[in-house]
Amino acid sequence: MKIVTKIIDVKKELKEVRSHGKTIGFVPTMGYLHEGHLSLVRESLQNTDVTVVSIFINPAQFGPKEDFKEYPRDLERDSELLEREGVDYLFVPDKNEIYPEGYETYIEVLNLQDKLCGCSRPGHFRGVNTVVLKLFNIIYPDISFFGQKDAQQAVILKRMVQDLDLDVRIEVLPIIREKDGLALSSRNAYLSQEERKAALVLSKSLKEAQSMIEKGERDSVEIVNRMREMINSEPLVKIEYIEIVDMVKLNPIARMEKEALAALAAYIGKVRLIDNTILRVEG
Ligand code: AMP
Numbered sequence: 001m002k003i004v005t006k007i008i009d010v011k012k013e014l015k016e017v018r019s020h021g022k023t024i025g026f027v028p029t030m031g032y033l034h035e036g037h038l039s040l041v042r043e044s045l046q047n048t049d050v051t052v053v054s055i056f057i058n059p060a061q062f063g064p065k066e067d068f069k070e071y072p073r074d075l076e077r078d079s080e081l082l083e084r085e086g087v088d089y090l091f092v093p094d095k096n097e098i099y100p101e102g103y104e105t106y107i108e109v110l111n112l113q114d115k116l117c118g119c120s121r122p123g124h125f126r127g128v129n130t131v132v133l134k135l136f137n138i139i140y141p142d143i144s145f146f147g148q149k150d151a152q153q154a155v156i157l158k159r160m161v162q163d164l165d166l167d168v169r170i171e172v173l174p175i176i177r178e179k180d181g182l183a184l185s186s187r188n189a190y191l192s193q194e195e196r197k198a199a200l201v202l203s204k205s206l207k208e209a210q211s212m213i214e215k216g217e218r219d220s221v222e223i224v225n226r227m228r229e230m231i232n233s234e235p236l237v238k239i240e241y242i243e244i245v246d247m248v249k250l251n252p253i254a255r256m257e258k259e260a261l262a263a264l265a266a267y268i269g270k271v272r273l274i275d276n277t278i279l280r281v282e283g
Contacts, residue, residue: 001083003090007138010091014052014139022049026141026168028132031055032072032186033081036176040145041085043173052139053082054091056098060106061127072189091139098134106130109156109163115250116152116263117274120240125156132157136168144168149175149183151261151276155250175276177203183275190271198236199268205230205242206277209262213279218256220244223279231266240265240272244279256281 004010014024025048027040044051055078062068075092082090106126112118113125136144146154154172161170176184181203182196191199205227212223224242231239242264244253253260256279263276 001079001087001090003079003092005092005094005097007093007097010052010089010138013089014050017050018140023142024048024139025051026135026139026144027051027053028135028144028146029053029055030057030071030186031078032074032189033078034176034184034186036147036149036184038081038085039176040147040173041082041087043171044143044145045086047171048141048143050088051086052089052091052141053087054093054135054139056091056093056131056135058098058127058131059095060099060130061124063121063123066121067187070190072186091135098131107133107160109159112152112156112159112250116241116243116245117265118152120265125153128153129156129160133160133164133166136166141168143171145171145173147175148172148276148278149185150274151263152250155247181207183273185273187271187273191268195236195268195271198234199273201231201234201237202264202266202273202275205264206262206275209244210277210279213256213281218281220253220256220260223256223262227262227264231264236268238267240267247278 025044027044029037041053057071059068079090107129108126109129118125158170161168180200182200208230209223209227217223224244227242231237244260244262245251246253247261259278259280261276262279265274
């Protein structure tokens with residue numbers, strides 16, 4: 001695996017790759033890798049000729065009071081994991097490489113960026129869109145792999161790709177969870193043992209939502225209320241939002257038909273976690 005830090009170098013390397021007619025798969029990450037990230041990497045390795053992973057903790061997507069400084073980092077371990085998987089290139093730019101002195105250009109995807117997590121994290125998706133578009137322009141991937149874990153991010157990036165006629169296919173892969181249901185996240189590293197146990201109520205509430213649907217419930221308000229009640233029974237957990245929305249515009253849905261996204265964000269102590277599931281009505 002080649003580790004590259006400069007845009008000019010990675011562009012040169014990948015131009016060579018493309019000149020041989022090879023396809024490029026790309027997995028953007030913020031590092032501190034876990035099986036969720038690796039599931040994307042493996043899918044890329046299986047479906048494209050050359051796999052590029054980036055690790056960049058993007059300052060533009062963190063609010064002033066968020067955890068940019070504390071975000072977990074372990075480049076040595078990450079590169080070992082990626083090397084073992086057989087990744088071809090690891091791109092690790094520094095902040096000034098991506099946002100040099102005088103940087104002024106940002107990408108906004110209107111409306112979608114203000115929903116769900118956008119309410120409490122203004123500017124977050126503007127930062128995500130900007131860095132992802134920049135990375136697409138640097139790497140020029142045929143396919144880029146993202147996790148359903150960040151469901152809103154996936155919807156927004158698909159919109160951006162369509163709106164800007166980008167020549168990249170976005171693949172969204174399922175959420176990888178611990179055996180007990182907790183969705184893998186780099187931020188889980190912040191949780192104490194007690195908090196981790198409390199955090200299980202998030203995935204449990206999403207399961208409960210699906211099981212209510214299986215028992216015939218179609219009223220979203222009823223489902224959200226039940227989820228809220230379950231989560232509120234855990235004193236360590238504070239709900240930021242729970243919503244049931246459509247999967248394209250992310251607008252709230254009153255009655256369940258076919259499928260919808262149940263998405264939530266909550267604080268477990270100081271740690272903000274997100275989780276979601278696609279609710280499906282059988283038949
Ligand atoms: P991050 O490093 O948090 O920016 O995540 C990089 C990519 O990994 C994003 O596309 C995430 O959606 C994806 N990802 C993070 N956690 C998981 C998970 N538990 N399962 C599947 N994909 C994930």
